[in-house]
Amino acid sequence: MTGKQLLWVGGLILAGMCLLPLGLDIYPQHVLIVSLFYVMMASSWNLLAGYTGQVSFGHAAMAGIGAYASGILAVKAGLNPWIGVGIGTVLAALLGLGLGALCLKMGGIYLSLTTLAFSQILHIIIVNQYDLTRGTMGLQVPGLVAEYSKLAYYYILLAAAVLVLFVLYRMLHSNLGLNFRAVQNDELAAKSIGVKVLQVRVLAFTVASAMAGFAGGLYGHYLLLITPEIPSLDLQFYVLAMTVIGGMGSFTGPIIGAFALNILAEKIRDYGEYHVLVFGLIALSAARFAPNGLLGVWRKLRRSTAHRTVN
Amino acid sequence: MFAISVMNGLVIGVIYALAALGVSLVVGIMNVVNFAHGELYILAGYFSYLFASALGLNFLVAMLLALALVFLLGIVIEYTLIRPTYGNDMYSLILTFILSIVLQNAYLLIFGPYPNKPPLWVKGATDVFGLFSYGNQRLAALIAGAGVIAVTFFLIKKTWFGRIIRATSQDREMAELNGVDTTRLNMLSFGLGCALAAAAGVILTPVFPVTPTAGVPVALTAFVVVVLGGMGSMWGCVVGGLLLGLVENLGAAFISTGYKNVFGFIILILVLLVRPSGLFGRTKI
16 A cells, blocks of 8 residues: 555544444443553554564553552652643653663563563552552542543543554554664564664653553543552463464554454353453464464465466 | 561572572573563462362372373473474563463463462471470471472483483583483473472462462562572572561561562562672672
8 A cells, every 4th residue: 555545544534433422322432442542552552563573561560650650659659630631641651661671681581570570579569559549449549631521531542542543554664664664573683783682672662651651541530449450360371362463563463353352252251251261362373373373364365366367 | 476477488498599599590491571470379278279279189298189280281382382483582571471460360260369278287286496386287398498499400400301401501502412302301391390380389278278379479489589690590490589578577577577579579689789689699790
């Protein structure tokens, strides 16, 4: 697709997304809002796993940092939630910078181990610091808008998701994006032509963490109740499964994955709490048999039918 | 208080060392971290609970059966999931993480969220040096854990099979040139790693009952131990495991019980800051 076509398609989808919730009930609107949160999470996680080849298990924890930082500031200090979300984003970025600088020089496995430990520790701290976080009871926080309406939140999260995707798109289609790819494909070769591998990795991790913090902050103020469910391994798993099933390393894959899985989760929930197990099995077979996800399968099918018509 | 914390620390430390040995073995040979390590540990606990409590088998038979089944499962996991990812470490991380979530949710569905406990091997308590009386089961766990570690050391350091393992983890291509079938070795050592997790599981579950997610903190501690001891170092696992067990229990006794698992994380950060290759690690990276 050329740039102009892309702009048209993007514009049309965006217009559709703007009109989409108008005819819907409150519940489907809620599902869409949550999907938008997952779009931000999965796309930013994809920046790590799909484009720079580092697997972080602390992405949900970063969302938790954003949510709790903003929530606690709003409750304890009466800070405006919008400023709180900004502070949460910066905090998540700083933590990402610290963790990234600490373990990325040792290679990918260390990042995975450290982020997994980090997310568990954060969970323990949140549960134990009852005075500050209300533990598993959850912290009640004020909303982003004076008058609560699903529609307002939908547009806020849509705007946020578009912002995140725009930043990601510009990053990936710049010189920096080439550096990301180079680092993922062959670290040694990238190093030999002067790519600063460590800096590139840490930068990607910092940016992705900031985006998770931003998404988490907004999500917390939408739910109005922040619980340790946000920085949990389950949520981390959702984000991972959405990216893997949608298509890791492609721009649209995680977006499709986020919507598909979140809507599917609602359908499965009618039959009981099986959705995590079902996603797990789907994700397992996707990672094993179709490493490029749904998008990869679709491209392959299209290629083979195109091939057949030529013949 | 101090003496009993040290004792508790030793018991859990031996189990950490055992779990870490399993992780370390697989990392050393395949450069794969098995994130489902904790779930296999729990699975062995569930198996020994099923065989001993539900089927009424002798506890020793139940344990050996559990061990063998988890070993076989490990081989199946290696064959179906890990083998296709050779050369792409990232996918093995993702696959084993997904596997751990799948197993946790499967346990929840099958066994429910309640704690289950295999029967005790021995009853009563013993007076330890006149300081305190200590549960016999925990003492037995300490001895059994140390025994399995000794057997593992013997296997790796003294036998022909161990020599192949050490050769492959030092230089894979050279080992292949000398006729080692590294693909089969990978499968075997992955199974062995899982069996070590299972050994830790069957030994510890009579003391600490199993729940679907009880494996997460144990696996996490095992990972910290592996980083602390140095990736691939066996002595590092033993020293690191005992150290972490002691730090956790003394910290829980004298600082705060709620933050028991946080001390391990602080150690991890310190190691990464001061000596990233770990206590016994090769400083080549």
